[in-house]
Amino acid sequence: MKQQNIRWGLVIFITPMLLWLLLLIVLPQLDMLFMAVRAENDLGEMGFSLINFKTFFFEPIYWRTFARTATFAIFVTFLTFVITLPVAFYITKVVSPKFQGFLAVLILMPFWVSELVRVYGWMILLRESGFINHFLVKFHILDKPVEMLYNDATMIMGLVYTSMLFMLVPLLSVLESLDNSLIEAAYDLGANMWTILIKIIIPHSMPGIVSGSIVVFMLTLGNYLTPNLMGGKNGLWFTEQIYNQFIASFNWNQGSAFGFLLLILSSVIIWVGLKLSKQKLGQVMQ
């Protein structure tokens, strides 16, 4: 009798999750795959075809955009890590425990408003007639305002800003578990700061670094708003190309193929990353 109750409980609790997975993830992906392998022939009839995938590999513009997007995403991930590690170290190890929560909330705060609002905030600050230019000119640091938007550097800054939280949270939790005495012992034995960073802190936080990197990489690769608004005329991102196929060219089959390729290629990049860092996905995601 008791056994039965537990099973029913399990069924009730697991059904929403399974439904979620099946209806919102598995089925749409299958539908997309199905669409991706169909294309119109010259007579305008739909039929099975791999032309959509071929287009990606043989039209330089598409795979170049993907390569550019992936390179930028990797760079953004690395930059986010470099900026976030000292912040995480400061919050967990240096500052008095009283302020730890406060500082973590400060970092969380910008995420209480939507990404769109944050991006527009940056645009108001950085545009030619914007806030920062106004002050630079007023204090005679610049002769006339310069355009700070619509270039790669601004776009990368925006992406790093958007992703910082997702790197910080896993780093905070791994650094919390790092025993302070290890660092003290290393200092006693004459190690300098860089040795401690490379031999103790980074190896210890590897699982956090890898899980943070996966999240940041995927979010950056799949971002649409920031590259489009802050990158402007030079910010063609692969997601935008998918959007264009669906919306501007009315070619849903090509768009689906691109979407599917984005999924596969980004999974491959993450797999390579895991192999290189010698981490296991199961451990990283714990």
Place this chain on the structure above:
Amino acid sequence: MFKKTCLSLMAVLFLAVFTMSAGAQTLEILTWKGYAPKVLVEKFKKETGIDVKVTFTNNEEMIAKLRATRGAGFDLAQPSQDRIASVQAKYKIYQAMDFAKINKGQIIASMLKAVKDSTMVNGSPHAVPFCWGTSGLVINKKMAPNASDYTDLLNPKYNGRISYRLKRPTLIALGFALGDNPFAKYSDVSAYKALMDKVSGELIKNKGLVKNYWSNGDALLQLMRSGEVFVAMAWDNGGWKLHEENPDIDFVAPKSGALGWIDTFAIPAKAKNVDGAYKWINFMLKPENAAVFTNLEKYGTASNGATKLTDKKVRGNFERSFPQADIDNIKWYPPVPAKLESIEGKILDKVKASK
């Protein structure tokens, strides 16, 4: 914790279903920004008791949204007249117009006929006209007094002060400005592609001059207002709105011809509140309501007799920007045949990807 989440989720779902069934008299409109002014929505609610819910979009997204649901989810859409026939033939997302339910006396006859002809699929028209306007140049005359044609979008004199949309109207406008006629080549895919390649070559060569490709009308107005952009390709009403604030800025009909469009009413195939949709169409085309719309948004209207009721200033805009020769030179969009969109899509991608 999980149980709580489940419970609250169910509560939300229940509420959603409840409110949906309670507000049965709603009208879902898929339209452009500014096409359903708040005053008119409120007036319509008072007259008929129907709540109007508005979703803002553009031509391409309108088609994609209706195609995804096979014409469900909205009771009324407002695509441009040239983007209906080939889309309807292929995806069947609209239903034929029932002209018995439309107060035809309210509509300018020539415009009604033009839209009927261009949206004819399987022997029945699928749209009625609502408003019209043109794309051309919005120019800051103090900074760029000599800008007069689309070619000024490629003029090094205005380096960094140029903005346009990376959409099909820009390609077509430059096609005309380079001395060709893109509309005449609509039926010949390879000639059209050759022309588009030529246009995109120019766009890529002069990409460095562009400040930004605008995608949001308000953002462009802000760029012009703050003096960051002097020469832009945009809709006439945007230029006229700015002219009220700053007399230096105005809409200019380009030498090679402004591009004329007519936006319509079309009823999606699976619209729920079809009666409400016809009521809204007749309401919006009533001269006094159409005049309210035109005064607010500065677009031309398809309503017969509304022009007499509009502000003098609005009529002044038109007379200032469009001398008779320029009116005769307006290039009206013919219906877009299938296939062209994918050619243009690829070319626009190439322009955006180039350095």
